[in-house]
Structure formats: C-alpha cells, structure tokens
Amino acid sequence: TGMITLDPGYGNTGSCTSDITFINGEKGILQYRGYAIEELAEKSTFMETAYLVLYGQLPTQAQLSAFEKEISGEAYLHYGMKSHFEGFPDNAPPMAVLSAMLNILSCYNTDLLTTATEGPKFTEPAAKIISKVRAIAAWAYRTSKGKPFMPPRPDLSYSGNFLHLMFSQTFDMYEPLPEVERALDLFLILHADHEQNCSTSTVRMVGSSHASLFSAVSAGVGALWGPLHGGANCEVIKMLTHIHQDGISPHDFVEKAKDKNSPEKLMGFGHRVYKSFDPRAKILKGQVDNVLKALNVSDPLLDIAYELEEMARSEDYFKERNLYPNVDFYSGILLRAIGIPVDMFTVLFAIGRMPGWIANWREMHQQSLRISRPRQIYTGETLRAYTPMDQR
Numbered sequence: 001t002g003m004i005t006l007d008p009g010y011g012n013t014g015s016c017t018s019d020i021t022f023i024n025g026e027k028g029i030l031q032y033r034g035y036a037i038e039e040l041a042e043k044s045t046f047m048e049t050a051y052l053v054l055y056g057q058l059p060t061q062a063q064l065s066a067f068e069k070e071i072s073g074e075a076y077l078h079y080g081m082k083s084h085f086e087g088f089p090d091n092a093p094p095m096a097v098l099s100a101m102l103n104i105l106s107c108y109n110t111d112l113l114t115t116a117t118e119g120p121k122f123t124e125p126a127a128k129i130i131s132k133v134r135a136i137a138a139w140a141y142r143t144s145k146g147k148p149f150m151p152p153r154p155d156l157s158y159s160g161n162f163l164h165l166m167f168s169q170t171f172d173m174y175e176p177l178p179e180v181e182r183a184l185d186l187f188l189i190l191h192a193d194h195e196q197n198c199s200t201s202t203v204r205m206v207g208s209s210h211a212s213l214f215s216a217v218s219a220g221v222g223a224l225w226g227p228l229h230g231g232a233n234c235e236v237i238k239m240l241t242h243i244h245q246d247g248i249s250p251h252d253f254v255e256k257a258k259d260k261n262s263p264e265k266l267m268g269f270g271h272r273v274y275k276s277f278d279p280r281a282k283i284l285k286g287q288v289d290n291v292l293k294a295l296n297v298s299d300p301l302l303d304i305a306y307e308l309e310e311m312a313r314s315e316d317y318f319k320e321r322n323l324y325p326n327v328d329f330y331s332g333i334l335l336r337a338i339g340i341p342v343d344m345f346t347v348l349f350a351i352g353r354m355p356g357w358i359a360n361w362r363e364m365h366q367q368s369l370r371i372s373r374p375r376q377i378y379t380g381e382t383l384r385a386y387t388p389m390d391q392r
C-alpha cells in the first residue's frame with residue numbers, strides 16, 4: 001500500500017488542482033479566476049461574480065442577462081415545500097433548516113440528480129440552488145417569526161429580492177435602500193469562493209462519491225455551520241455583545257483568549273492560510289464605516305472591534321502566531337447594520353459561497369477525479385481474542 005503520510009487537518013495536502021481561486025496567504029492575495037478581490041468588490045455584482053466563478057470568464061452583457069433571467073426564474077419554491085417548513089420548531093437553527101431543505105430540493109428534482117458539468121443538466125440545478133437558497137433562507141426566517149411567505153419579485157436584483165423575501169410586509173411595498181442592497185451584494189461577492197476550505201472540501205468529498213449536487217451543497221452547509229468556520233461570524237457578534245453588555249474590558253478579554261486553559265478564543269481572528277492579513281477583512285473594514293454612515297446608525301460594537309484589533313496587533317501572542325482579523329470579524333457588524341438577524345449570518349455566508357461550492361463540484365467532475373478516500377495510521381489494539389461476556 002506504500003507509505004502513508006500523516007497530515008492532520010490537511011494543512012500540507014493538496015487535494016486537487018484548481019483554476020478557480022488563487023490565494024497567497026503570505027501576501028494577503030485573493031483572486032477569483034485571476035481577478036483581484038479588491039477590484040471585483042468595487043466593480044462587480046454578485047451575479048456577475050457568480051457567473052465568473054462558475055464559468056471562468058466575465059460574462060458579456062448578453063450572457064449576464066441570460067444568467068440573471070435564469071436565476072430570477074428559479075426564485076420561487078415548490079408549493080409542496082411549505083409543509084416541510086411547517087414541520088420545523090420555531091427555534092430550529094436556520095443552518096439546520098437550510099441544509100435539510102437543500103437536500104429536500106433533490107426530492108423535487110429527481111431528473112437532475114446527475115454529475116453533468118455542461119448543458120441544462122448542470123446549468124439548471126446550479127441556477128436552482130443559487131436562486132432558491134435565498135427563498136429557503138427567508139422562509140426559514142419567516143417561519144420562525146410566524147410570518148407568511150413572500151412570493152419572489154423578479155424585477156429586483158439578486159440581493160434586493162433576498163431582502164424583499166426576508167423583510168417585506170406586503171408583496172409590492174418593498175423599496176430596498178441602494179446602500180443596503182449594495183452592502184449585501186458586496187458581502188456575497190467577498191464570500192463567493194475560497195479554495196479548499198472545510199466546507200468546499202466537504203462538497204468535493206461528498207460529490208466524489210457521485211452523490212448529487214443538492215446533497216453535496218447540503219453537506220457543505222453542515223461543514224460551514226461550525227464556529228471555527230462560517231459560524232464564526234455569529235460568534236464574533238456574540239463576543240462583542242458580551243464584552244459590551246457585561247462591561248468587560250477588551251484588555252481582559254484578550255488576556256483570556258491568550259490563556260491556553262480558557263476555552264475563549266478571539267473569534268474572527270486567525271486563518272489557516274492568511275498569515276499577513278485577510279484581504280476580505282480589509283475590504284469589509286473599509287466599507288463598514290461607509291454603510292453605517294449611509295444608514296445613519298452608529299454601533300458601539302464597532303468601537304470594541306477596533307479596540308480588539310489594535311490590541312491584538314500590538315500583543316506578542318498574536319504577532320508570533322500571525323493572527324489577524326479574518327473575513328468574519330467585520331462582516332457581522334455590516335450584516336447587523338443592514339438588519340440581518342444574528343442567527344442568519346452564517347446562512348448569508350452559505351448563500352454567498354454557493355457559486356464557489358458549485359464551481360468546485362463542477363471542476364472536480366470535469367477532471368474525473370477519483371473518489372476522495374484518505375487513509376489513516378492505525379494506533380489501536382493489535383489482534384486479541386474475543387472475551388466472553390462473563391469474563392469482562
């Protein structure tokens with residue numbers, strides 16, 4: 001069987017070759033398909049970036065319009081799905097609902113459970129997932145609030161339609177503030193892909209058994225949910241709120257985060273790959289202030305965040321370990337400012353990451369990779385005789 005190389009957490013294992021996303025962790029570089037994240041954040045829309053990540057090129061106007069039309073045509077949910085939502089308790093975690101409902105989409109699309117990477121058998125499920133994930137997220141939220149479901153509005157932008165599905169009181173009354181719509185679009189662009197992170201690797205892992213795209217992305221949501229991954233964006237706000245409301249000094253909190261015996265970590269800090277800065281955090285930090293000003297709100301949590309960042313920058317503990325704010329550190333403040341409830345933050349991350357997961361799934365099948373099947377080094381008992389019950 002040859003030598004097995006042990007690499008817990010896969011920090012040094014390349015699991016695939018990929019043309020989608022480039023990261024240079026030392027220099028803080030992130031590019032989708034060769035385009036700098038800074039430029040996409042400034043000039044692109046989420047729909048355009050989603051097309052780019054999925055298909056490899058910036059779309060022409062005709063390609064973009066066709067893609068947007070396909071996405072908005074899939075914005076509704078099958079009426080039968082209503083009963084599934086009614087089965088969840090009010091306090092169901094929205095990430096659990098999202099994962100379950102993405103898998104349930106397979107039940108309504110049994111003709112699309114293939115590994116096709118071209119043609120309608122790929123473009124249809126891809127568009128369905130990217131589009132319907134919004135309605136699933138919004139329906140999960142509205143169910144938990146006892147509110148009726150809103151039918152989608154195809155005249156609105158991707159982000160505008162999501163905000164309508166979430167917050168509209170009546171079908172035709174929603175007027176998204178352009179700043180809010182743009183801030184959400186920016187958030188989604190920044191989350192569109194991030195190479196072989198835990199959830200993307202999960203999507204590839206599940207897809208490698210030739211399970212459907214629906215179940216692969218459903219598993220991706222499960223992986224993203226954890227507080228060390230996408231769940232960190234909720235944890236950051238909980239941490240900042242705790243510091244704020246309980247009057248804890250940021251200095252004491254940082255001391256606790258440094259203590260090996262304390263379970264507290266500085267949430268929103270550190271990254272497996274970025275060792276100088278996370279370019280997404282830098283962009284978000286730059287935008288948060290603008291968005292708060294445009295919305296005419298101030299958030300005391302932002303001052304605490306600045307203070308924690310300053311402190312971490314000057315403390316040896318963080319410098320020695322190259323711990324910098326990651327994408328989740330400032331994103332929560334942005335989402336809070338535009339009215340997204342905290343327990344939906346990670347769901348928003350999942351909506352943004354959908355193009356990346358689907359692009360990775362597609363690329364894997366285009367390359368006809370083998371099933372993912374890591375090995376282990378066995379450290380348990382050697383062969384021993386079965387002990388009868390009365391002798392144990």
Ligand code: CMC
Nearest residue numbers: 228229230232257265266267268269270271272321326328
């Ligand atoms: N606060 C305090 N200490 C930390 C932190 C932190 N946030 N992150 C890492 N460390 C310490 C860690 O204890 C270790 O110390 P030592 O060398 O003394 O044992 C050292 O830094 C190296 O950390 P690691 O755990 O080996 O790093 P990793 O690559 O396995 O984990 C991470 C990366 C992101 C899971 C981790 O930094 C972390 O848990 N951060 C907090 C959660 C978070 O913000 N996650 C979001 C990640 S970014 C995007 C996303 O996926 O959502």
